[in-house]
Amino acid sequence: MSPSTVPDIIVGRLPLYLRELSKMAEEGKEITSSQELGKRLGISSAQIRKDLSQFGEFGKQGTGYNITFLVMQLRIILKVEDVWDVVLVGAGDLGHAVVNYGGFTDRGFRLGLVYDDDPSKIGQMIGSYIVQDVHSSVDDIRARNIRIAMLAVPTADAQTVTDRLVEAGIRAILCYAPTSISVPEGVKVEYIDPVLHLQHMTYYLP
Amino acid sequence: MSPSTVPDIIVGRLPLYLRELSKMAEEGKEITSSQELGKRLGISSAQIRKDLSQFGEFGKQGTGYNITFLVMQLRIILKVEDVWDVVLVGAGDLGHAVVNYGGFTDRGFRLGLVYDDDPSKIGQMIGSYIVQDVHSSVDDIRARNIRIAMLAVPTADAQTVTDRLVEAGIRAILCYAPTSISVPEGVKVEYIDPVLHLQHMTYYLP
DNA sequence: TAGATTGTTAATCGATTAACAATC
DNA sequence: TAGATTGTTAATCGATTAACAATC
Structure with a gap:
């Protein structure tokens, strides 16, 4: 999906997701769910899933999200995979x-x-x-x-x-x-x- | 109107209005309109009028808003009239x-x-x-x-x-x-x- | 299989805008 | 008065949430 079609308010939340997921990775966690991430950020799990779905399918039903993988994807989406x-x-x-x-x-x-x-x-x-x-x-x-x-x-x-x-x-x-x-x-x-x-x-x- | 009923997103814009109006006052301006303020902030005039109307009637039809008066009112609303x-x-x-x-x-x-x-x-x-x-x-x-x-x-x-x-x-x-x-x-x-x-x-x- | 969680749809909720009567 | 701008209503637009089939 072309970037210009994604609402700016959603783009603005991605850096927050990225920050919290990076923190989880530092804590040694490997997997998380929209529910867990939402709880840590004070955001509903539905909103997180909806936001991420704008850019692709990053999770697995029944399991959740691989943190390292999602961090990498968010970096690419936000164009901060390089410096x-x-x-x-x-x-x-x-x-x-x-x-x-x-x-x-x-x-x-x-x-x-x-x-x-x-x-x-x-x-x-x-x-x-x-x-x-x-x-x-x-x-x-x-x-x-x-x-x-x-x-x-x-x-x-x-x-x-x-x-x-x-x-x-x-x-x-x-x-x-x-x-x-x-x-x-x-x-x-x-x-x-x-x-x-x-x-x-x-x-x-x- | 009780504060808790005003949407937080509106409250969040008031400090921006206050900042720009204070700047106008420093520039020596005495009167402004929702249109002029909106243009300086990149916000629609309708939104400014709607936001302000949550707290009272601060303008005059045909004239606009007295800047000094509106600054004072916003300070009171935001509870920054004192230090x-x-x-x-x-x-x-x-x-x-x-x-x-x-x-x-x-x-x-x-x-x-x-x-x-x-x-x-x-x-x-x-x-x-x-x-x-x-x-x-x-x-x-x-x-x-x-x-x-x-x-x-x-x-x-x-x-x-x-x-x-x-x-x-x-x-x-x-x-x-x-x-x-x-x-x-x-x-x-x-x-x-x-x-x-x-x-x-x-x-x-x- | 049973349990859990995704991605997505439809419904709800809320915010913004357009328009205009009121009136300075 | 004529022109301008407010405050407010109704319509539009967009964002959030609830719910669930799909499926790991």
Whole structure:
């Protein structure tokens, strides 16, 4: 089935399935069922079976799913069976946290380049990376054919940097700035703003 | 209308509306319409009007919405008209980024306490905070009546720390660890895992 | 075989949109 | 008044769930 026909809300759950199944594999489990996976994720078993059925038949009646096999299939579906190079723009505190974040490894991503526009930061080391001048980013990114960027710059700079990234060939942006950014058709953007989550929860607090 | 009757998916959009309206206010705008706001957020005007109508009548036919007034109303609805104290557990790189994050101010939150379990970190300064021993957290949190926590600890520690926080009276947790945590009824949890966003986007990359 | 669980269908449930009377 | 936009209704659209035949 062609990707464009699968509802985006289903695609968005696959990474969650992949994460939990990888955890099960680490625990040494070999087989699971839609019921068990659903319980661990707080999702109905019917939904998990329905979601997976969009992409093929991965289980066995009476038995369930082979975890290693399903992990591999989900990696292929999500296109993370290989490793994507990712650039980071913004070498502030958040940028530091992203650089030192251990969670990318084995999940399909590798930090390739780190940029900032602050002359006092350019040339400095963060972890094993040298902070590059953002003004050279378009050429670098083009040359290395990188498609994914993480944006950890101040809100005021977010749109300008975005425009440059798109020009350089970036097609997916994870934006940590608490603002909406405009991109042309064909460029994906997702946002992380912790305050949105906090405000969502305070609604329910007494 | 009683809060529990409003669909959660609508509640989840209110912080987004609030963020964009605050930005408009900063730009000096006084009035907006559901159409204009929708355009800036990539949401239909009908949805915005329907969402807001769950909580009252905030606009004027023919005119639109007074931005300052609507911002105030949304703050009240989301219970962020006052400032919540928040505790942070985990003083690693991510913890540092959270402490130095400027985005909490004026959005309803203030960092109150920072914890870690690493003796080499306890007592050190991060920004203007002294890292506290997590073993004293239950008493501290109870004494100060804090309800909200951010969790920036390794995956392996997430559940243990969560149990302690719940015992201390925490009722809302923003979890940065890439794992699901179990909490009793009445405790809200939201998650931030950048890799889930990246994997969602790679699905659509050629 | 008996028990368990899948993949799928049909029914239910809920969310979004279109349209418009009300009215500023 | 004329034009614009709200709040709301009804229609549409889409997502979730329940149930079960197929089958391991």
